[in-house]
Amino acid sequence: MNGIEQDSKMQTQLLPVNVDNIGTFMFEDPRKSFLGNWTLRLSVIGQDAANLCQAVKQLQTSNSPVAFPTETVYGLGADASRADAVAGIYRAKQRPADNPLIVHVSSLTQLRKLLMPSLDFPGKFANAIDQDPIPTIYHCLISRFWPGPLTILLPLPQPSPVAPAVTGSLSTFGVRMPSSRLALALIHLADVPVAAPSANASTKPSPTTAAHVLQDLSGRIEFIVDGGPCTVGVESTVVDGLTDPPVILRPGGVSIEMLRQCPGWEYVAVGYKDGIETSIPRAPGMKYKHYSPRARVILVQGLLSLGLVAQYIGSSARIGLAKTRTWRDENLAVPGKPSLQGSSSQSRLSEFAISRKEVIDLYKSCKGNPTTPSIEALGAEERSDMIQFLSADLGTDASSIAQNLFSVLRELDLREVDIIFVEAIDEAEGHAAAAIMNRLRKAAELQVQV
Numbered sequence: 001m002n003g004i005e006q007d008s009k010m011q012t013q014l015l016p017v018n019v020d021n022i023g024t025f026m027f028e029d030p031r032k033s034f035l036g037n038w039t040l041r042l043s044v045i046g047q048d049a050a051n052l053c054q055a056v057k058q059l060q061t062s063n064s065p066v067a068f069p070t071e072t073v074y075g076l077g078a079d080a081s082r083a084d085a086v087a088g089i090y091r092a093k094q095r096p097a098d099n100p101l102i103v104h105v106s107s108l109t110q111l112r113k114l115l116m117p118s119l120d121f122p123g124k125f126a127n128a129i130d131q132d133p134i135p136t137i138y139h140c141l142i143s144r145f146w147p148g149p150l151t152i153l154l155p156l157p158q159p160s161p162v163a164p165a166v167t168g169s170l171s172t173f174g175v176r177m178p179s180s181r182l183a184l185a186l187i188h189l190a191d192v193p194v195a196a197p198s199a200n201a202s203t204k205p206s207p208t209t210a211a212h213v214l215q216d217l218s219g220r221i222e223f224i225v226d227g228g229p230c231t232v233g234v235e236s237t238v239v240d241g242l243t244d245p246p247v248i249l250r251p252g253g254v255s256i257e258m259l260r261q262c263p264g265w266e267y268v269a270v271g272y273k274d275g276i277e278t279s280i281p282r283a284p285g286m287k288y289k290h291y292s293p294r295a296r297v298i299l300v301q302g303l304l305s306l307g308l309v310a311q312y313i314g315s316s317a318r319i320g321l322a323k324t325r326t327w328r329d330e331n332l333a334v335p336g337k338p339s340l341q342g343s344s345s346q347s348r349l350s351e352f353a354i355s356r357k358e359v360i361d362l363y364k365s366c367k368g369n370p371t372t373p374s375i376e377a378l379g380a381e382e383r384s385d386m387i388q389f390l391s392a393d394l395g396t397d398a399s400s401i402a403q404n405l406f407s408v409l410r411e412l413d414l415r416e417v418d419i420i421f422v423e424a425i426d427e428a429e430g431h432a433a434a435a436i437m438n439r440l441r442k443a444a445e446l447q448v449q450v
């Protein structure tokens with residue numbers, strides 16, 4: 001019996017934790033910054049602290065990874081210093097071994113210990129980040145954006161306290177201090193550096209709720225800490241400040257404009273490539289298929305219309321629409337007909353149907369270059385049926401779109417749509433827009449401009 005078959009017998013248990021009930025965070029710094037020394041006095045009342053402690057114990061003693069929320073997406077964590085525990089992450093996710101993991105820390109002291117494992121300096125650099133093992137180029141970034149959605153690459157010390165599987169064969173390792181208090185509490189209590197990729201099955205959209213993790217990893221891991229939905233919704237920005245000029249390897253929660261405000265980062269180069277990747281990727285994860293629901297994703301720049309849908313629909317019977325700024329369901333109403341048989345269901349999804357014949361008529365009258373089997377080639381029966389539309393609002397501002405993106409892709413997938421049309425936004429508008437468009441391009445099979 002191989003490891004995967006054994007894993008599939010595992011029961012996956014949700015551990016609900018409301019971070020407000022776990023106890024009291026106590027800070028040395030009067031501004032209550034997590035960059036200074038801090039501790040947590042656990043509550044003895046209620047189940048939240050007990051559930052958290054169960055996850056802590058699992059991180060410290062088991063080789064089965066623990067899923068937990070961060071502010072970006074849910075991570076799948078293991079003690080970064082134990083090779084067997086790290087192997088458990090790759091096994092559960094079915095992740096390629098050459099795609100390195102991000103190490104999560106809960107304090108700068110913990111990071112400095114990773115960089116200078118031979119030194120015993122409890123708290124020595126606790127309140128200042130000058131003249132310390134953390135390279136100067138990162139000091140401004142850390143003081144501005146940590147804890148938060150920013151991952152920095154650091155030189156891997158030799159010998160390294162981080163298990164080789166965390167970094168593959170690379171001479172650097174990626175680190176971030178998350179701002180989620182629940183994630184910080186978990187790492188702090190476990191007192192180990194936590195290697196954690198996003199807690200999705202490899203190639204799937206990243207999970208932003210515990211239910212998403214369960215969809216992908218049920219039976220493959222023992223525990224999921226359920227701390228509710230993630231606030232940012234897209235993964236951290238990954239930067240390499242060890243090169244000149246520094247490079248942004250993955251756009252994320254901290255935008256390029258924000259990075260440029262720091263000394264040494266004014267000319268930060270874009271080291272990721274959107275769309276078809278041609279050059280050798282510098283972040284190994286960039287070369288793999290990503291963020292992909294089962295359905296075909298078509299990314300559309302421009303207005304939604306039935307004519308547009310008709311060009312790509314082929315024999316599909318269920319169509320998902322992920323709307324941002326300008327798309328309206330009314331744009332799909334057939335001329336001369338009262339609007340849609342709209343039925344609003346839960347959450348942000350509404351559902352309606354249009355007959356295939358009407359779509360075919362529009363197809364006949366519309367110009368364009370169909371890339372899927374022609375509707376005209378369909379039999380009479382197929383032509384007379386209805387096409388179901390499931391329409392979802394991603395939101396209008398970039399931060400809402402980021403927060404809802406993976407969740408909407410997953411929900412449409414669960415409802416078994418064949419195609420998802422997604423409304424693009426302008427990636428140059430800043431904030432999370434570049435990260436959103438980067439993820440959408442990777443998820444999309446096709447981009448069209450109308």
Ligand code: TXA
Pocket residue numbers: 070072073074075076099100101102149151153167170172173174196197198199234235236237238249250282283284285286
């Ligand atoms: O927001 C996040 O970053 C989430 C949460 C859980 O923290 N984590 C996450 O991990 O997105 P993952 O494994 O899905 O993505 C990590 C990315 C990959 O593209 C990987 O190739 C890159 O970071 N990376 C990690 N270490 C690296 C290194 N030493 N050099 C270059 N790229 C690295």
Ligand code: MG
Pocket residue numbers: 197198206
């Ligand atoms: Mg990932």
